[in-house]
Amino acid sequence: MLSAETVTDELQVWVDQDLCTGDGLCVQYAPEVFEFDIDGLAYVKDPAGELRQSPGARVGVPARLRLEVIDSAKECPGDCIHVVRSADDVEVAGPDAG
Numbered sequence: 001m002l003s004a005e006t007v008t009d010e011l012q013v014w015v016d017q018d019l020c021t022g023d024g025l026c027v028q029y030a031p032e033v034f035e036f037d038i039d040g041l042a043y044v045k046d047p048a049g050e051l052r053q054s055p056g057a058r059v060g061v062p063a064r065l066r067l068e069v070i071d072s073a074k075e076c077p078g079d080c081i082h083v084v085r086s087a088d089d090v091e092v093a094g095p096d097a098g
């Protein structure tokens, strides 16, 4: 369930599966946000734990997991985790971050 205490819509995250190497760093860092599907690639999960599989699908980043998600994006070997600010769509971590 969405909760104001645990979920913020300030940041959103999505994964470009075309570039995912399947190494699992993100799943280790933030298993509540990233999960492998049977194709061996990482996908984002919504707060109900459902994988979001449509290309470019975004989920909100829970406030308490912001650092883990940002670290995942910075260290992702595929450079394929995009963390964007919802308010203006600016990428704050990931390959398109300034």
Ligand code: SF4
Pocket (backbone or CB within 6 Å): 015, 019, 020, 021, 022, 023, 024, 025, 026, 027, 034, 041, 042, 072, 075, 076, 077, 078, 079, 080, 081
């Ligand atoms: S860290 Fe990046 S390359 Fe590795 S599994 Fe996650 S999304 Fe894929």
